[in-house]
Amino acid sequence: MARRRMVYEGKAKILYEGPEPGTLIQFFKDDTTAGNGEKHELIDGKGVLNNRLSEHFMEGLASIGVPTHFIKRLNMREQLVRAVEMIPLEVVVRNVAAGSMSKRLGLEEGAPLPRPIIEFYLKNDDLGDPIVSEEHIIAFGWASQQDLDDMVSLGLRVNDFMSGMMRGVGIRLVDFKIEIGRVFEGDFQRLVVADEISPDSCRLWDIETGQKLDKDVFRRDLGNLADAYTEVARRLGVMPRSNGSNTGPKLVH
Structure with missing residues (x-):
């Protein structure tokens, strides 16, 4: 397989040259930062969750006529997007x-x-x-x-x-x-x-408890970030509810 050309690397994502002109492949990393990069950790599975959740939101926006760069999800960590x-x-x-x-x-x-x-x-x-x-x-x-x-x-x-x-x-x-x-x-x-x-x-x-389910969990050391993101994904129906076993993120196709 030919090595892809990297176009840009940010704190949480990498952009690669896409398969067609005018496209890019957006790769979601597990890197997690706060304070303009002063705090940095790798949180296993975070990139998988953000890829799937971003797909869910972008598709929802497209369904009501809000234009986005999203084309399709390619795999657990990558999606095809328009170059803009x-x-x-x-x-x-x-x-x-x-x-x-x-x-x-x-x-x-x-x-x-x-x-x-x-x-x-x-x-x-x-x-x-x-x-x-x-x-x-x-x-x-x-x-x-x-x-x-x-x-x-x-x-x-x-x-x-x-x-x-x-x-x-x-x-x-x-x-x-x-x-x-x-x-x-x-x-x-x-x-x-x-x-x-x-x-x-x-x-x-x-809404009921005020529990934070976002990156403030990481910024303020409030618990496990992957668990918070997984809870958001489960509530939205993006991931199945756990049967009690902790086997990491699982995607609904």
Whole structure:
């Protein structure tokens, strides 16, 4: 088998050249980081879980007309995606005060927000992914005003879909991050949800108990991260419920 050419390696994923022009293979690693990479561990099976969960969310979004880069899952750790021109911003949608918002604004963690709030962060590890305003984004050419309007629309649509899906299985969607890319079709450009949507990029709390089912488990040393992600997958029907034996993640095909 010919060795694939690596296009990019990030903290949690590797992108390889795809089998057809305009495609990439996205590989999910078990690497888990926090604090801009200062805390790092390998958590067995995390990549498998995130691959399957991201597929589940991306397919759900596509079913309601939200465009994404996802094409299909290839195996337990890889999926085929469209190559896109990534906008160098993280789009964060917040429903509940938590994380950096609580610290910046002095809000009690867990306080409901009056409406979903969208924030933009510049993707730059060296700077710690700083929060930026729409004025910064337009002035420095990271995105146009039309791009921003489209990103806000995409973020709110993803929020509506994900909030409803999670509420249905007893999970509160506190906040989440998406990344967005440009797809060019002749002279026409459109924006699509890219990268991944998984518990790595969301805050998920059990509605009844407040138990954290996301990467805060790792950030704050609250327990076993793989168990938390597996619980999310089981509730969503992505993985079967355990019969009591712990044999690691099993996928539903």
